Each structure stands twice: as C-alpha cells, then as structure tokens.
Amino acid sequence: MKRFGKRSFTLLLLSCLMLISAACSNSPTTGETTAAAGSEPSKEPVKVVWWHSMSGELGTVADKLISDFNAAHEDIQVEGVFQGTYDESLNKLKASLGSNSGPTMIQVYEIGSRFMMDTKAIRPVQDFMDAEQYDISSLEPNIKNYYTFDDKLYSMPFNSSNPILYYNKDAFKAAGLDPENPPKTYEEVAEAAKALTKGNQAGASFAIYGWFMEQFLANQGVELLNNGNGRTSPATASQVNSPAGVKTLEWWKQMVDDKVLLNLGRKTDDTKKAFAAGQIAMTLDSTASLRGIVSAAEGKFEVGTGFLPKPADGGDGGVIIGGASLWLMNNKSEEEQQAAWEFMKYLAEPQTQAYWHVNTGYFPVTTKAYEEELVKENLEKYPQFQTAVDQLHQTTANLATQGAVMGVFPEARQLTETAIEEVLNGQKTPQEALDKAASEISSKIETYNKTVK
Template sequence: MMVILTACGGGAGSSTAGGATAEAAAATGESAKTTDGAAPVKVVWWHAMSGELGGVVDELVKRFNESQDDVEVEAVFQGTYDESLNKLKTAMGSGTGPTMIQTYEIGSRFMIDSGAITPMQQFIDGESYDVSKLEPNILGYYTFDDRLYSMPFNTSNPILYYNKDAFKAAGLDPENPPKTYEEVEKAAKTLTKDGMTGGSFAIYGWFMEQLLANQGAELLNNSNGRAGMADQAQLGAPAAVRTLEWWKKMVDAGTMLNLGRKTDDTKKAFAAGQIAMTLDSTASLRGIVQAAEGKFEVGTAPLPKPTAADADKGGVVVGGASLWIMNDRPEAEQQAAWSFIKFLAEPATQAYWHVNTGYFPITKQAYDEDLVKENLKKYPQFQTAVDQLHGTEPTPATQGAVMGVFPEARQLTETAIEEALTGAATPQDALDRASAEITQKIQEYNSTVAQ
C-alpha cells in the first residue's frame, strides 16, 4: 500500500508509561493475582502522537497507571500514522505486535478487513457500556453495519481561519466571515492588497473530502462504501469539479496563493500576515491563535458551502484516529486494554485531552468540566468547531468514505488538485483521471478481501 503523511499524525519523539483500572482487572480475573503481589496485566499501546501531543499521552497513561495496581500500560511511539500501520502489518501473525494501536480514520477499512482486531462492540455488549454519552457524530465514522469497531480517540475537523484585523482594514465585517464560495472569492479579492494575499489552502486531500461532504456529496458509490464495499470513486462528479474550479479561479486571479501540500506552510504564512484566510484542522486552533498573539486577532468560521442554498446540506467528517484492540493477544490483556480505553473516554480525561491538544472531547459530559469551560473562555474561537460538529447530521456523506486504499486515494486526489491549480490539466480532466485510478485501486484491493 502506498503511504502518505497525514495532518493529524506524529513526527518524532517517544513515550512510555503504564496503567489501568481495578474494574478491568476484575473482569479478567487478574485482580486476586495482583493483590497477592503478582505482576499486573501489561498492555502495550502503539501510538502516533509526537512532540507535545506525545507528552499529553504520557501524562494520561501515567495517571491511569497510578490509579490502580492491576494493569500497566506502556505507550510506545511508532512514528507517523503510516509508519505505525506499516509496522503493524509487519508484526501481524508474529506475536510481536501491540495489545492496542492508534490508527488514523482512513485506515479503518483495512483494520476491519485484516481480521486482526476484536471489535469494540464486543466489549460494549459484554457489559452494556453506555455509548449514548459519546458524541454521535464522532461515533458515526467508526460504526459499520451498526457495530463500533474501534473507539474514537483524537478527533478534529477543518474550519476557516481568518485575520480579523485584515478584514477590518479592508472594509469587511470581521464578525461576518464568508459563508459561501462566492463570498470567500469576493473577500479574497478585497483582502489582496498591501503585500497581503486573500488566502491559501494547502493541497490536502482531506480538505477536498470535507468540502464535498459539506455539500452532501459522496466520494464513493454504495453510500460512500457504507451500504456495501465501494467499487467506484466519484471524484469527477459535479460537486468536486465545481469546488476545484472555484479554488483554481482564485489562484489564477492571484487572490489565493498555492503554497503546496504542507499545511504547516499555510499556517506560517497566515501567522506572518502574508495571507488573510486559510483552512486548517480544529486541532491546530490553539497553535494558530498563539502564533498570531500580539499581531492580529484570529477569527474562525465554518467550512464554506458552495451557495446559500446549500446551507442545510451536508456537514463535516471527523478526522483524526481511533483505538483498536488486537485479537491475537490473551483475553485478559484485551480486557485490560478495554479498561484503559474506558478511562480515556471519561469526561475528566477527555477534558484534559481536549484542553491540552485541541482535539474534540469524544464524551459529551466533558463540556461540563470547568477545565473545558475555562479553555473556551480563553479560546472562544473553538465554539465554531463545536457548533460545526454538533450541527452536522449523520449521513453517508458526513460519516465519511470507507475504502481499503484510502491513503493512496488521498494522494491521487492531491495530485489532481496540483495539476489543476498549476494548469497542467483542467479540473474536470484531472479529477476524472484521479477517479479512474482510485477506482482501479479499490477494485484491486477488493479482490484480495474475502467477502
């Protein structure tokens, strides 16, 4: 499988720690052993959180380990999402893999088809765990055939960031950001002056996926691969062509810069005041606001719709990653991992995770925690992200596409965007070619999977 680097993955660093709860240990029958001085059940967790994110992971594991003596979790950084998944593929069947692994959302189809995981639904049903306390729009992505296969962990979606000071200086209302493609285009034109360009969107396949879902369009057939295995990509459909033509029109007009595929490059340009608008993940919010401190005020707005008539259509797809339990580990070890996963889903844990990373809480009650309330006062821009998530109605489009070759598909989408923006091909031709290649790869993958 061709691999690419995704925006919500890790970079460099490592983390180790340990933990669990007495409840899980009791479920495995290990409680008596550890109480008598035997070694706790060990859970090895492979993750892709680097840098500051890795530090937060360390802290959560430390808190979990210190809460009891029956289970010890060891968190091991394995590189980017792609690197971690490739290491898992190598370890499958060898007995050297982890108890649980964090895998990006676009790896879900592969994880299910691998036959190497124990569906989260098995643990949920085993003790009637109440999933109603979790965010339904986040659960929706990871639910297939009415079964939850993994537990959401780090979750984000994209929003529009804009320079409020630049809006005011250009005579635009900083409290009324653009909501449609046409309004973005007009604002970009007005903002392009005095060394500043209206905006820049990184060439990132995730953004195209989100802009399609935001107008209720599906990326794949068979209800985005959720009513059955998808075997056709729909990237050349009118919704995608309209979106790329709009994007290209602004680049051609010089009101939108093409800064390439790295989201970090658009973030730096935004912080430097070189561009007035950009798209980025909600997980980047705190960093973007902090980078602009003392220079300008950052505004946030929902992802734009094609037209005002599309206001009630579609919504955003959650991005990020979830946690999977591997089925080649002893039952006691799997139960211990489930206990740790429940700890991670607790409101207080989610509040700490959200405030220190910018990822959404997956538990609704986390918003009642004082820590979250105080953070929202400090970063009111995050309300846009919360409202956008809660305002999205689950549909096949907003639940997200499912295919076993998603990393490759995303890269092919980026190549098509690049070709269109640089004039190497028309948006229609570039997207048609990418759609045909994605379709071929999907069908090749499907042929290898037992139905």
C-alpha cells in the first residue's frame, strides 16, 4: 500500500506538471497579458524616411542627430537616406511623385521652394504649428522669412548659410592695409585688390557662381525677379539685367582687366584652394565653408572675414539665406506625418542646432542656440564667425533680401553663370550678356508657369 501510494503521488505530480506546461504554452505573451489587463498592445515604431543631401562630414553629423533622436523615441524610427546633391535629390523626388516610393520628408535647397509648393504634394509645416501653438518666436527672422509664403511657413528651416568676404590678414599687413578693416564697398575691394597684387599673389578671385550675383543684387536692395521677387504673385520675368546687375559685372570685369582678380572658373573649391595656397588674398564663399577655410590656412596665415561688399551708393539690403529646409510630403499617413513633425521639431531645438552649427559651420536657425555654451566656445575659437552672425542680423528685411522664388531657379542660375563667364572672357559687354540671360530666364519662367496652371 505504501509503494502504491508513492507511485500514485508521482503520477499525480506528473499530471499537474503537464497541465501547468500546457497552460503555459497556450498562455498569451507578456504584452498580450498587459493588453488583457486593459492597456495598449506593444506597437511597431512609426518609420520616417528622410531624404537628404548631406555627404562626407556633414552626413556623419546628420547620422548622429538621427541616431540620438531614435534612441530617445522608441515610438518613432527615422531612417536617413543620402540622395546625392540637392539637384539629384530633387530629380529623384520628381520621379517618385504620384507613387508611394518617395520619402516622408525631404531636405530641399532654398531655390527649390517654388517647385515644392507647385507640386501640391507637400503639407505646410504651419498646419502642425497652428495645431499645437508651436512657438516660432526664436526662429531667425531672416531665415523664417525666406520660407514664408502668404503668411504661412511651408517648410522647416534646417541648414542655413550666407556669403562673406574672406581675406588674408597677413597679406593685408604686408600691403600696408588695415587687417582689422576689410573693404566694404566695390570701390574699396578694387583698391585693396590692386595693393594686394604682387609677385605670385593676385588681389582676389570670385568663383563664377549665380548665387553670388543673386546676393550682390539683394545687398543693394534690388529684386532679382518682377512681382515682388515672385512673392506678391508668381514671377514672369528676370531682372538680373537691372542697373545693379550691370554695375556689379562692370566692377568684376574691370578687376580682371586690371589683372588684380583671377578668373578661376565656376568652382568655389578652386578659389578655396587658391586662397589657402596664398595665390589670392581675397575671395567670396559661404559661411558654411568657414571652418574648412580657417583650418586650411592654419600655420600659414590668419584669415579675416568681412561683410559681402556693395557699391558705395548701393541701396538698403543685405544677404539672402542659402542652404536648405525640410519639407513634409502629404501622401503619407497622418501618423507618419506627425512623427516626421516630431523629428523636425527636434532638429530645430537650441541644443540640436548648437551641435549642428558647431560641427558643420551652418547657422543655427534659432537665436536661442547662441545661449548654448557649445556655441559660445565655438565663437571664441572661430571669432571670424561673428561676421556672419552680424551680417545676418544687420540685413534689412525687404522683398529683395527675402529672396526670389521661381520654379526654374537651377536653370536660371546656370544662365546667369554663362553671362558672367561671357563678360569675364571678353565675349560680351555686361549689358549684352545680362540682357540675353534675362530674356532666356524669362522665357523659361513663362514655360514653367504654363505647366503649373
């Protein structure tokens, strides 16, 4: 009896274990148990695809921002996809329109703004700002103005720059010029270039870049396009051949004729290299190039920076914002759009912008970033950047400095560069070359406007 009782107990124990095991194998997962208790089941994070044009070191910084955001947001995962240059990326977007193969959000250079609005494939970020009373009071006014149309902010500013004058302080001293007082007018630049031209060193060189021409006009308070630079109503004609444009090219060509300014062609990389090598004493370049230019000159000479020059009798103006902003596509789910908006807000935060600015050289898009220790330390290390900040803040806000908008901006820029080239090479007078460019640009605008209608 005793043995039988023991065996019965063992069988009973085995039966219990089997029942428990079966119950366990059929039991819901931990998440489902929680759900049964009344809370939400665990969900996959919302995926946001961001197309951008940040390569090399800029791409590394962009990747860091993405990874930091993803680490702090379990419910959203951003995937950054490099799509080549701004032009290449925009062409890929054009090919994706009408399908679902495009991104959730895309970085587009400033001159692509009119095209982006005309696609009707985007959703203005103003929608999200209005919905949550998002405070944009600390966004840089001039940057905010560029991307504002009909009192509505269409895209989120992200990376911004403008052009400044770079000069060799050591060369200035050697030429008897004040290294702390860079030339401010066309006339002063021409004079300084003459004094700086000696031996193997030319006074200056400016790359043949349409962006510079746009900036030279804005700096004189002159609009590049009719109809309020294309902002009061769609532009129908180019005004690149205005007296301000002609005067600018006459000044540029005269310096070439006087053999005090080298014509090194269209690439800013070539003028950068010539400046670092001491072959030229002054050049124009983007504020985003500042760190690279200062580093390249290290141990050779001290780099000075000055405002973009304008004629002594130039009108009220300033610089236009360059760089790019972030656009939201409207063919994604509301949930995905909302997730992309969260990422955009993160990229505009003072701490994020401080990190972005210090590691890339682009402007912070929010004034609050200047309160960050990181930015203060960077300004101490690179005092030349103060010039860029001051130039931005001293720019007069008007339709000229707000920036032109047209759907054929990349083509217009190339036509302007051809005109500059023809003048510097002695093929046409400034008036002839700019008249031809204005006519061709206006014709392209007309064709584009018909397709939009």
